[in-house]
Amino acid sequence: MKRVIVCYKWVPDGADIRIDERTRTLAMDGVSWTLNDFDRNAIEAGVQIKAATGCDLIGVTAGVDTEASGKDALSRGLDSLYYLSDQAMADADSRTTSEVLAGMIGRLGGADLVICSEASDDEYAQQTGPRLAALLGYSSVTCVSALSPSGESLSASRKLEEGVEDVEIAGPAVVSVVPDINQPPFPSVKQILGAKKKPSQAVALAEVVGDMDRIRPQLRTDSLLAPEVSRKRVSLSAGGVGAADAVAGLLKALAAEGVL
Amino acid sequence: MSDYDVIVVGAGVAGATSAYCLAKGGLSVLLLDRGDAAGAKNVTGGRLYAHSLERVMPGFAGRAPVERRVTRETISLMTADSSVTIDFQKPGGMSDPASASYTVLRAEFDAWLAGEAEKAGCDLVCPAHVDRLLKDNGRIAGVVAGDDTLTADAVVLADGINSLLARQEGLKPELSAHAVAVGCKEIIELPERVINDRFNLAEGEGAARLFAGAPSGGLVGGGFLYTNKTSLSLGLVVTVEGLARSRTRLPDMFEAFKKHPAVAPLIEGGALLEYSAHLVPEGGLKTIPDLVSDNILIVGDAANLCLNLGYTVRGMDFAIASGQMAAETLIEAKNNGGDYSKGVLDGYWRRMEDSFVLKDMKTYKNAPEFIERPGTYNVYPELMDGIFSDLFTITGEPAVLARKKIWPRLRKAGMGGLAMDLLKGGNAI
Numbered sequence: 309m310k311r312v313i314v315c316y317k318w319v320p321d322g323a324d325i326r327i328d329e330r331t332r333t334l335a336m337d338g339v340s341w342t343l344n345d346f347d348r349n350a351i352e353a354g355v356q357i358k359a360a361t362g363c364d365l366i367g368v369t370a371g372v373d374t375e376a377s378g379k380d381a382l383s384r385g386l387d388s389l390y391y392l393s394d395q396a397m398a399d400a401d402s403r404t405t406s407e408v409l410a411g412m413i414g415r416l417g418g419a420d421l422v423i424c425s426e427a428s429d430d431e432y433a434q435q436t437g438p439r440l441a442a443l444l445g446y447s448s449v450t451c452v453s454a455l456s457p458s459g460e461s462l463s464a465s466r467k468l469e470e471g472v473e474d475v476e477i478a479g480p481a482v483v484s485v486v487p488d489i490n491q492p493p494f495p496s497v498k499q500i501l502g503a504k505k506k507p508s509q510a511v512a513l514a515e516v517v518g519d520m521d522r523i524r525p526q527l528r529t530d531s532l533l534a535p536e537v538s539r540k541r542v543s544l545s546a547g548g549v550g551a552a553d554a555v556a557g558l559l560k561a562l563a564a565e566g567v568l
Numbered sequence: 569m570s571d572y573d574v575i576v577v578g579a580g581v582a583g584a585t586s587a588y589c590l591a592k593g594g595l596s597v598l599l600l601d602r603g604d605a606a607g608a609k610n611v612t613g614g615r616l617y618a619h620s621l622e623r624v625m626p627g628f629a630g631r632a633p634v635e636r637r638v639t640r641e642t643i644s645l646m647t648a649d650s651s652v653t654i655d656f657q658k659p660g661g662m663s664d665p666a667s668a669s670y671t672v673l674r675a676e677f678d679a680w681l682a683g684e685a686e687k688a689g690c691d692l693v694c695p696a697h698v699d700r701l702l703k704d705n706g707r708i709a710g711v712v713a714g715d716d717t718l719t720a721d722a723v724v725l726a727d728g729i730n731s732l733l734a735r736q737e738g739l740k741p742e743l744s745a746h747a748v749a750v751g752c753k754e755i756i757e758l759p760e761r762v763i764n765d766r767f768n769l770a771e772g773e774g775a776a777r778l779f780a781g782a783p784s785g786g787l788v789g790g791g792f793l794y795t796n797k798t799s800l801s802l803g804l805v806v807t808v809e810g811l812a813r814s815r816t817r818l819p820d821m822f823e824a825f826k827k828h829p830a831v832a833p834l835i836e837g838g839a840l841l842e843y844s845a846h847l848v849p850e851g852g853l854k855t856i857p858d859l860v861s862d863n864i865l866i867v868g869d870a871a872n873l874c875l876n877l878g879y880t881v882r883g884m885d886f887a888i889a890s891g892q893m894a895a896e897t898l899i900e901a902k903n904n905g906g907d908y909s910k911g912v913l914d915g916y917w918r919r920m921e922d923s924f925v926l927k928d929m930k931t932y933k934n935a936p937e938f939i940e941r942p943g944t945y946n947v948y949p950e951l952m953d954g955i956f957s958d959l960f961t962i963t964g965e966p967a968v969l970a971r972k973k974i975w976p977r978l979r980k981a982g983m984g985g986l987a988m989d990l991l992k993g994g995n996a997i
C-alpha cells in the first residue's frame with residue numbers, strides 16, 4: 309500500500325441553513341461551508357491505514373471555494389491536498405463529480421486505494437464511490453464498516469441489512485465507508501497548526517477534463533423545499549384548564565387519533 | 569526555546585486586538601478560542617464605541633462588518649403601561665471616527681477581528697479549549713489545551729468574565745453576586761426597510777434605545793434595543809443580587825419587556841434568530857483584580873474592565889484598549905531582552921492608569937452604588953408618568969396650572985430622597 313487517496317466534499321453547513329416557514333424554501337445566504345460530515349470518517353479510515361502501512365495519504369476534493377477546506381482537512385491527518393476549485397462545480401451532479409475526481413486521480417497517477425464516504429450531506433446521491441470505481445477501472449466495495457490492510461491486500465467488512473459480509477480486496481479499489489467505521493477525533497491544536505505547513509496543490513478543470521461535454525450536469529433540481537410540518541395546534545391547557553383535566557383531554561385526543 | 573513569544577487565550581475583542589498588535593509588533597503569537605470560530609458564542613448588547621479600535625486600526629469601520637452607525641439615541645423611563653422618552657439626534661456630531669459608535673453582531677465582528685490578527689501573522693486555532701496554564705519551576709510557561717502542551721514566554725488572559733484560568737492561578741477571586749449583572753438578549757430579524765421606517769433612519773444609520781424602570785421590574789438594571797442592518801438586538805440587564813431577591817425570573821421579565829406597549833410595536837413581525845444570556849462585570853474599580861504577574865497579563869472582561877451605568881454597558885472599548893496596552897507592554901519587554909517578570913510587565917498597569925480605561929473606571933467609581941439606588945428604577949418612572957399624564961390628559965374638568973399639578977407629585981415621590989439622588993447621581997455619573 310503505497311498511495312491512498314481520500315475524496316471529500318466541501319459542503320454548505322446544514323446547521324446554518326434557515327427555512328422560510330411560509331415558502332419552505334432554504335435561505336442559503338450567510339451559510340458557512342464545512343467538511344462533509346461523513347467524509348471525516350473517510351479521512352480517519354485513511355489515517356488508520358497510514359498508521360498501519362506508512363502509505364502516502366492524499367486528500368482530493370473538487371467543488372467551489374475548496375481551497376478553504378485545506379486547513380480542516382489537513383489537520384485531520386492527510387499528508388497533502390490536491391484540490392480543484394471551479395464555479396462550474398456549483399451545479400455538479402454525481403456524474404460530473406465522479407468524472408472530475410477520476411480525472412484528478414488519473415493525473416496523480418492512480419492509487420492503491422481510494423476511500424470515499426457513502427454520501428454527502430447536501431446531495432446524498434450515494435453514487436460517487438461506485439461511479440469513480442467504474443471510471444478508474446478499480447473494484448468497488450460499498451457499505452464498508454471495517455477496513456484493515458492484510459499483506460498486499462485489504463480486508464473489509466460490509467454492513468448490509470441482513471448482516472455483515474467480510475471481503476478480501478486485491479488490487480486497486482474504491483471503497484465507500486459508513487459512519488460506523490470509526491469515531492474521528494477532534495484535531496489537536498498542534499495538528500491544526502501543522503496543517504498550515506502541509507503541501508496543497510490546485511489543479512484547473514481544463515487540466516483534468518478533456519471534453520467538457522462529459523461533465524455537463526444532466527440532473528437539474530427543479531424544486532427543493534423543506535418538509536411540511538403539520539401540527540394540529542390544539543392547546544389543551546388554555547384558558548385556565550387544570551393539569552388533571554388537561555391530561556384527561558390529551559389522552560382522549562390521542563385515543564381519537566388512534567395513537568393510543 | 570518556547571513555541572511562541574506570547575499565547576493569547578480567548579479571541580473576543582480583547583484577545584483578538586492584543587494578538588493583532590503583538591503580531592504587528594513582530595512577536596510570534598498564538599491565539600486560542602474554545603468556540604468553533606472566534607466569537608461564535610460571544611454576547612454583547614451591541615454598541616461599540618469606536619474610539620479605541622480606531623486608534624489600533626484607523627478607518628476600521630470602512631472594512632469591518634459593523635451593522636449601523638448610531639445617529640439616534642433615546643432613553644425611556646417606563647412604568648408597566650407608560651413611557652416617557654427623551655430622543656436625541658445629531659447625525660453630524662456622531663460621525664467623526666473618534667466619537668462614532670456602531671452596532672455590531674459579535675459572531676461576525678469577532679471573526680473578522682481575529683481574521684485581521686491572523687493576516688498580521690498570528691496563528692489562530694479554534695476550537696481550542698485551554699484547560700490550565702502550564703508551569704515550569706513555578707513560572708507560567710504556556711498553556712495546556714486537551715492533549716496539547718504549548719509553550720510561550722508570556723500569556724495574555726482574555727478569556728472573559730468567568731476567567732477560570734485567572735481563578736486557578738489565584739489572580740482573581742470567585743465572582744460575587746454584587747459584582748455581576750446578568751444579561752439576556754434576543755436577535756430579532758426584520759427587513760432593512762422596515763427597520764429604517766420604524767426607527768426613522770436613513771440607510772446605514774442606527775438607533776440606540778435604552779429603557780429604565782418597568783423592564784427590570786423596578787430592579788437595578790435596564791433594557792436596550794440596538795438596530796442592526798436586518799435585525800434588532802433586544803436585551804435586558806439586571807443585577808444578580810436584585811434577581812436573587814426578586815420573585816420574577818429573568819426570562820419572565822424579558823417576556824413582559826417584549827410585550828410592553830412601548831416595545832411590542834418595535835419588534836412586531838420579527839423572527840427570533842438567536843437567544844443568549846451572559847454575565848456582565850459591574851462591580852467597578854474596586855473589583856479589578858491584580859492584572860499583572862510574572863509572565864502573565866489579564867485584559868478585558870477577565871480583568872473586570874467594564875462599566876455598567878444602569879442605562880448602558882461599556883465593555884468592548886475597554887477590552888480593546890486593554891488588549892492593545894498589554895501588547896505594547898509585551899512588545900517593549902521583548903525588545904528589551906525578553907524579561908517578562910512582573911516588574912517589567914507592571915508597565916501595563918501604568919499605561920492603563922494614563923489612559924481612559926482606568927481614568928473612566930475611577931471617574932465612575934461610585935456609579936455602582938448610585939445605580940443600585942432603587943429610586944432610579946421605580947420612583948422616577950412613576951413620577952414621570954404622573955406628571956405627563958397630568959399634562960396631556962384633558963377630561964373637561966376645570967383646568968389646573970401645570971406647576972400646581974407637579975408639586976404634589978414631587979412631594980409624593982419624596983423630595984428629600986429625590987434631592988439626595990440628584991446629588992449623589994450627579995456626583996457619581
Ligand SMILES: Cc1cc2nc3c(=O)[nH]c(=O)nc-3n(C[C@H](O)[C@H](O)[C@H](O)COP(=O)(O)OP(=O)(O)OC[C@H]3O[C@@H](n4cnc5c(N)ncnc54)[C@H](O)[C@@H]3O)c2cc1C
Nearest residue numbers: 578580581582602612613614615698728751868869883884
Ligand atoms: C447583555 C450584555 C450587553 C452588553 N452591552 C454592551 C454594549 O452595548 N457595549 C459595550 O461596549 N459592551 C457591552 N457589554 C460588555 C461587553 O460585551 C464585554 O465587555 C466584552 O465582550 C468583553 O470582551 P472580552 O474580549 O474581554 O471577553 P469576551 O467577549 O467574553 O471573550 C472571551 C473569549 O474567551 C474565550 N474563552 C473563555 N475561556 C476560554 C478557555 N478556557 N479557552 C479558550 N477560550 C476561552 C471565549 O470563547 C470568548 O471568545 C455587554 C455585555 C452583555 C453581557
